Amino acid sequence: xxxxxxxxxxxYIEDTDAGGIxxxxxxxxxxxxxxxxxxxxxxxxxxxxxxNDLMFVVHxxxxxxxxxxxxxxxxxxxxxxVEMGKTFMLMEQKVYRPSGLSxxxxxxxxxxxxxxxxxxxxxxPQRIPQPLxxxxx
Amino acid sequence: xxxxxxxxxxxYIEDTDAGGIxxxxxxxxxxxxxxxxxxxxxxxxxxxxxxNDLMFVVHxxxxxxxxxxxxxxxxxxxxxxVEMGKTFMLMEQKVYRPSGLSxxxxxxxxxxxxxxxxxxxxxxPQRIPQPLxxxxx
Amino acid sequence: xxxxxxxxxxxYIEDTDAGGIxxxxxxxxxxxxxxxxxxxxxxxxxxxxxxNDLMFVVHxxxxxxxxxxxxxxxxxxxxxxVEMGKTFMLMEQKVYRPSGLSxxxxxxxxxxxxxxxxxxxxxxPQRIPQPLxxxxx
Amino acid sequence: xxxxxxxxxxxYIEDTDAGGIxxxxxxxxxxxxxxxxxxxxxxxxxxxxxxNDLMFVVHxxxxxxxxxxxxxxxxxxxxxxVEMGKTFMLMEQKVYRPSGLSxxxxxxxxxxxxxxxxxxxxxxPQRIPQPLxxxxx
Numbered sequence: 001x002x003x004x005x006x007x008x009x010x011x012y013i014e015d016t017d018a019g020g021i022x023x024x025x026x027x028x029x030x031x032x033x034x035x036x037x038x039x040x041x042x043x044x045x046x047x048x049x050x051x052n053d054l055m056f057v058v059h060x061x062x063x064x065x066x067x068x069x070x071x072x073x074x075x076x077x078x079x080x081x082v083e084m085g086k087t088f089m090l091m092e093q094k095v096y097r098p099s100g101l102s103x104x105x106x107x108x109x110x111x112x113x114x115x116x117x118x119x120x121x122x123x124x125p126q127r128i129p130q131p132l133x134x135x136x137x
Numbered sequence: 138x139x140x141x142x143x144x145x146x147x148x149y150i151e152d153t154d155a156g157g158i159x160x161x162x163x164x165x166x167x168x169x170x171x172x173x174x175x176x177x178x179x180x181x182x183x184x185x186x187x188x189n190d191l192m193f194v195v196h197x198x199x200x201x202x203x204x205x206x207x208x209x210x211x212x213x214x215x216x217x218x219v220e221m222g223k224t225f226m227l228m229e230q231k232v233y234r235p236s237g238l239s240x241x242x243x244x245x246x247x248x249x250x251x252x253x254x255x256x257x258x259x260x261x262p263q264r265i266p267q268p269l270x271x272x273x274x
Numbered sequence: 275x276x277x278x279x280x281x282x283x284x285x286y287i288e289d290t291d292a293g294g295i296x297x298x299x300x301x302x303x304x305x306x307x308x309x310x311x312x313x314x315x316x317x318x319x320x321x322x323x324x325x326n327d328l329m330f331v332v333h334x335x336x337x338x339x340x341x342x343x344x345x346x347x348x349x350x351x352x353x354x355x356v357e358m359g360k361t362f363m364l365m366e367q368k369v370y371r372p373s374g375l376s377x378x379x380x381x382x383x384x385x386x387x388x389x390x391x392x393x394x395x396x397x398x399p400q401r402i403p404q405p406l407x408x409x410x411x
Numbered sequence: 412x413x414x415x416x417x418x419x420x421x422x423y424i425e426d427t428d429a430g431g432i433x434x435x436x437x438x439x440x441x442x443x444x445x446x447x448x449x450x451x452x453x454x455x456x457x458x459x460x461x462x463n464d465l466m467f468v469v470h471x472x473x474x475x476x477x478x479x480x481x482x483x484x485x486x487x488x489x490x491x492x493v494e495m496g497k498t499f500m501l502m503e504q505k506v507y508r509p510s511g512l513s514x515x516x517x518x519x520x521x522x523x524x525x526x527x528x529x530x531x532x533x534x535x536p537q538r539i540p541q542p543l544x545x546x547x548x
Contacts (some may be wrong), residue, residue, distance in 0.1 A: 004352045012310060014303045018427035018482050021260075024195045025169075025425065028162040036286060044527065046346040058161045060201040065194065068260060071429050079190075102410040123205060149447060151299065153292035156346050158287065166425045173423060183483040208292050223481040234419045299439040300470045307438075332435045334475040339468065342534060356463075397432075397479060 004080040005038040011073040021068035024126035027109045028061070033092040035115070042135045052129050055120045059088060063111035073097055074106070081136050087125040088116045089136060141217040143173040148210040158205035165198070168230040171214035172252070175214045179272045189266050192257045196225060202247035210234055212245070218273050224262040225253045226273060277313040278354040279312040287378070288291040295342035301383045305367040308351035309389070314410045326403050329394045334361060337385035347371055349382070355410050362390045363410060416449040416492040422484040431539045432479035438520045439472070442504040445488035446526070463540050468533045470499060474522035484508055486519070494548050498536040499527045500547060 009030055017023040035056075039045070049055070069075060076098050083090040095109040119126045128136075149206055153162035172193075175184070186192070206212055213235055220227040232246040256263045265273075285302055291297035309330075313319070323329070342347060350372050357364040369383040393400045402410075420441055428434035445466075450456070460466070480486060487509050494501040502523040530537045539547075 011304070012307055012431070013428050014306065014436065016429035018429070019192055019194070019422050019424070022427065025162055025165040028165065029286070032162075033286055033289065053505050055156055058155070058202055058203075060199075062197075062199045064197040068194075077167075108515075117444050120156075149440070149444055150291050150293070151297065151443065154287050155290035155294050156294050157290070157294075162288065166423070169425065170423055194340070293466055293468070293531075297435055299443075302436040302439065329430055330481075332476055334473075336470075336471075336473045342468075398495070400515040 004078050005034065005041065007034040007037045007077045007079075009033065009075050009077060011069055011071055011075065013071060015069075016071050019068075021070055022073075023103075024065060025066070025093055027063070030075070030077045030095050031079070031109075031111055031113065034079040034093060035091065035113075038079040038119075039132075042132075043078070044132050045134065048132070050120075053119050053120045054126050054129070055123070056115050057118055057123070059113055059114040059116040061113050063109065063113075065109055067097075067106055067108045069097065069108050071096070082135060084128075084137055086127050087118075088114055089128070090114050141215050142169040142171065142178065144214045144216075145173045146170065146214060148206055148212065148214050150208060151258055152206075152223045153208050153257075158207055159210075161202060162198050164200070164202070164232055164248075167212070168216070168246075168248055168250065171216040171227065171230060172250075176218045176269075179269075181269050181272065185266075185269070187257075190257045191263050192255050192260070192268070193252050194255055196251040196253040196262070198248055198250050200246065200250075202246055204234075204243055204245045206232070206234065206245050219249070219254075219269060221265075221273055223264050225251055226250050228266070277350050279308065279310045279315065280316040281308040281351045281353075283351060284348050285310065285343055285345055285349065286368070287345060289343075290345050293342075295344055295406075296347075298339060301337070301339070301369055301385075303352045304349070304369050305353070305383075305385055305387065308353040309365065309387075310369060312353045313406075316406075318406050318409065322403075324394075327394045328400050328403070329392050330389050330399075331392055331397070333388040335385055335387050337383065339380045339383055341371075341380055343369070343371065343382050356386070358402075358407060358411055360401050361392075362388055363402070364388050415489050416445065416452065418445040418448045418488045418490075420444065420486050420546075422480055422482055422486065424482060426480075427482050430479075432481055433484075435476060437493040438474070438476070438506055438522075439488070441506050442490070442520075442522055442524065445504060446502065448525075449490045450543075453543075455543050455546065459540075459543070461531075464531045464535060465537050465540070466529050466534070467526050468529055468534070470525040470527040472522055472524050474520065474524075476520055478519045480506070480519050481509065487510055491522070491542045495539075495544065495548055496540050498529075499525055500539070502527050 012032045015026045084127045097106040117128045152163045215231045228250045230248045234243040254265045337380045352368045365387045371380040387401045391402045426437045489505045504522045508517040528539045
């Protein structure tokens with residue numbers, strides 16, 4: 001069973017739009033924060049990534065908006081590995097509004113995100129370094 | 138054959154990130170501009186939408202990043218209708234870097250976007266008004 | 275002596291630009307988060323603001339960029355009241371990169387921000403409610 | 412008398428916030444577009460800047476918000492040189508909502524922006540190249 005990493009975040013006025021809800025684009029910022037913190041939490045922060053001359057870029061996304069988030073909401077963004085390739089990882093990510101009872105958590109946004117490991121200079125696919133691969137499996 | 142609406146845009150520093158390329162999230166801004174201008178071009182601007190108490194919200198997206206855009210690039214974002222439902226429209230959208238020869242156009246980003254028509258207050262599905270439905274078919 | 279409220283934040287890729295540093299515009303997001311959390315911390319969150327039909331809007335800013343922030347930096351944004359008027363507050367705000375020794379803190383950004391209290395519907399000046407005025411003085 | 416460069420822009424949903432108006436931070440994006448297009452218009456685009464290993468960074472801003480802009484507004488952002496130094500330029504910038512009669516133009520935002528010319532790698536002050544200096548004077 002895959003571990004699910006959770007990252008808390010608050011909705012600020014910067015995240016909203018004139019519809020009075022979180023601007024649809026910004027959910028992608030929220031889930032990227034969760035991906036970044038997930039890797040950092042495993043010990044693979046900016047230094048590791050720069051020292052290996054690599055960069056993680058999003059290859060493709062399949063996402064659905066379930067319910068709107070609103071100003072001041074306290075949310076959780078999640079990240080979990082679904083599949084590891086040699087040069088990519090497939091992640092399942094969610095944004096939800098937690099409730100006292102986890103049964104009552106409200107799911108707002110779900111995404112399947114394929115992230116490719118590329119060379120920082122050439123932007124060509126590059127193998128995910130072994131230590132990171134092991135940590136994520 | 139479906140009409141393809143094209144909207145030009147320029148990449149500014151605000152659109153880029155520390156990877157030196159357009160931040161992945163911002164392609165969703167680009168294609169929303171194309172959707173908005175497409176509707177405006179057909180005569181359905183903000184007034185029409187407000188007068189009908191409706192709002193268009195993104196229901197789901199399936200998208201792929203092909204090549205990075207860079208600072209100062211002059212790009213085209215497209216929108217075309219793939220399917221019209223009573224309360225939703227499915228659009229195919231692209232972002233590409235045009236070339237003198239259209240054969241040499243570089244495709245950067247593709248997305249299938251399902252947009253739902255909802256009531257502005259309840260955020261429940263609402264029928265797309267008949268004049269707009271006719272214009273889009 | 276005025277209290278200084280401090281709010282921690284992390285620099286994500288969403289905050290950076292192709293210059294490899296935090297995009298200059300985003301410091302204004304950082305200091306607004308500090309203002310919002312300052313008021314929330316005093317017990318004046320979104321509910322208080324909505325119930326009083328008011329909105330805080332920025333009237334003017336005088337700001338200077340001292341040093342660039344970079345990806346992954348852990349920063350502190352501050353807010354402190356310099357002057358309270360009947361319908362506005364003048365705040366001093368900073369963003370800095372803390373160090374183990376506070377003497378070595380690096381100041382990145384300073385701003386004097388005048389925030390006006392306005393009616394949510396008319397966007398005309400409105401008196402700051404008494405309880406908030408008292409809490410801020 | 413200084414020339415005033417004008418750049419048109421449209422307010423999209425991406426520019427707004429839950430207050431129903433343009434998010435205060437985004438006026439800084441609007442005026443940066445005007446600065447960029449002003450330089451490009453004089454023949455000093457990205458290539459010139461990169462070939463000279465320089466970067467323009469904002470040193471300080473003094474700005475005031477006069478009236479809110481709203482979704483779909485067609486605006487003009489301006490840029491004009493107030494003072495040229497060896498390593499900086501001081502610009503006056505405005506955002507306004509044009510009217511049929513220019514007397515009725517609505518001023519929304521004004522800013523005095525000091526832009527410093529720095530070396531791209533060291534981020535230390537660097538002389539503005541002579542051709543650009545001459546073009547701006």
